[in-house]
Amino acid sequence: MHRGYQNFDTPFGIKVFSFFKFSSLLISTTSPLHRRIPKRTVRMSSSSAADKPSGEPSSSSSPSAAAAIDFLTLCHRLKTTKRTGWIRRGVHSPESVADHMYRMGVMALVAADVPGADRDKLVKMAIVHDIAEAIVGDITPSDGVPKLEKSRREREALDHMCNLLGGGSRAKEIGDLWMEYEENSTLEAKIVKDFDKVEMILQALEYENEQGMNLDEFFQSTSGKFTTDVGKAWAAEIVSRRRKSNSTSPSIP
Secondary structure (H helix, E strand, C coil): CCCCCCCCCCCCCCCCCCCCEECCCCCCCCCCCCCCCCCCCCCCCCCHHHCCCCCCCCCCCCCCCCHHHHHHHHHHHHHHHHHHHHHCCCCCCCCHHHHHHHHHHHHHCCCCCCCCCCCCHHHHHHHHHHCCCCCCCCHHHCCCCCCCHHHHHHHHHHHHHHCCCCCHHHHHHHHHHHHHHHHCCCHHHHHHHHHHHHHHHHHHHHHHHCCCCCEEEEEHCCCCCCCCHHHHHHHHHHHHHHHHHHHCCCCCC
């Protein structure tokens, strides 16, 4: 769930999906995890007129209709991929990767302005930071995959998705945002990484309240790991609400 091996461990695991056979737009269910993504000729966005509605101007910054729908079809996997940490803990009807990414986008939208941070970039980064999981699934340190191998798989998947989109400035923007997040190289990346952890513990609190579970390991895995003011403030509020909830409720098993 947490890309690029953030500087903390979480209980989430891997749910591997076989690589996308782009020639037929079908997902193979038999390909092994280590299989490399096949090379593919990039379809640039300056497609033939047949790909565009009549009268629509060609633009090198926008993918063709066919490339956009191919890309979005692959992104559907994010809607159907359940967050594996919740599955392992027996959570009923756990959230998907897309659910997680969506609320992170809302977090970026409603958070107070941070001096020096680009709010639009925060929203965009939040909704692409897990996008490679559409192909490689949810890999975390507890799965025993070496950091370099995890990074290679995700980078390769991201490159393939950008190629599928047709290259061009839209694909480059997605790739740049994803890499910036992975490298934790900017203020925006640090804020979004905190949103990633905040969203997880908020979801954990909600599952505890709704399903009477004890998901303390998710709180322990992020304790002291928030690096931004907004992340620290929101995490403290969630922890405070959890304490109040636990003090007024029967003991959580």
